[in-house]
Amino acid sequence: MKRYLTPETLATKDLSGLFPGDSLKLHTHQIQGRAIEEIERNFEEDEDLQKESLIEAQQTAGFHEIELRNAIGAHFNHMFLWSILDAPGAIEGKEPVGKLKELVDKHFSGYDGLRESFAKAVNQRVLPGWVWLGFIPANGQLVITQTNNEDNTLMHGIALVQCVPIIGIDLWEHAYFAQFGGDKNAYLERFWAHVNWGKVSHRFEATILPTGKPAPIHPEELI
Numbered sequence: 209m210k211r212y213l214t215p216e217t218l219a220t221k222d223l224s225g226l227f228p229g230d231s232l233k234l235h236t237h238q239i240q241g242r243a244i245e246e247i248e249r250n251f252e253e254d255e256d257l258q259k260e261s262l263i264e265a266q267q268t269a270g271f272h273e274i275e276l277r278n279a280i281g282a283h284f285n286h287m288f289l290w291s292i293l294d295a296p297g298a299i300e301g302k303e304p305v306g307k308l309k310e311l312v313d314k315h316f317s318g319y320d321g322l323r324e325s326f327a328k329a330v331n332q333r334v335l336p337g338w339v340w341l342g343f344i345p346a347n348g349q350l351v352i353t354q355t356n357n358e359d360n361t362l363m364h365g366i367a368l369v370q371c372v373p374i375i376g377i378d379l380w381e382h383a384y385f386a387q388f389g390g391d392k393n394a395y396l397e398r399f400w401a402h403v404n405w406g407k408v409s410h411r412f413e414a415t416i417l418p419t420g421k422p423a424p425i426h427p428e429e430l431i
């Protein structure tokens with residue numbers, strides 16, 4: 209997991225339309241930065257942590273003390289978030305395409321239906337956490353699900369619905385309160401404008417669908 213534990217892997221792309229001013233720095237330097245410190249504090253005496261990839265560490269996060277579990281989740285969740293977002297002018301595709309589009313059409317009657325179901329889950333959420341669109345490899349279904357705090361859908365024994373995340377939205381107040389005054393729908397609308405569906409769809413078709421596993425997050429995707 210060491211390769212991820214460097215400041216230069218943190219997001220440097222322009223997400224100011226969604227996280228203006230210092231709000232991106234709040235995630236990358238404070239929340240993710242603290243998570244990395246916590247992981248590093250445990251790193252030397254934890255051989256599993258040394259061996260596991262960032263994704264593998266999610267699956268075993270539930271075996272750790274809560275502080276380390278939160279840190280492992282927070283680091284992955286934010287890395288994942290930076291990997292699916294881009295500035296609106298830089299995104300390839302404003303809607304799902306290919307196999308992902310086929311499944312979105314099947315399960316949600318199209319992209320509008322997906323956004324409607326996703327918005328419902330976002331608005332239902334009152335506690336800090338994340339809402340996800342995920343893929344269940346065992347039955348080939350898409351699902352919208354939620355996790356608490358910094359947990360995610362890869363965590364064995366923790367996630368209510370175990371699935372491979374396709375997109376996810378940060379619903380901690382630190383993610384939207386300052387810029388949207390607590391208006392989650394305004395936050396969500398801006399979020400949709402930043403989701404790089406071309407990349408998300410490619411990742412789904414090239415890796416998630418054929419292997420049933422999450423696609424690795426490459427640091428170079430975050431720059």
Ligand SMILES: [Fe+2]
Binds near residue numbers: 378380382
């Ligand atoms: Fe966050």
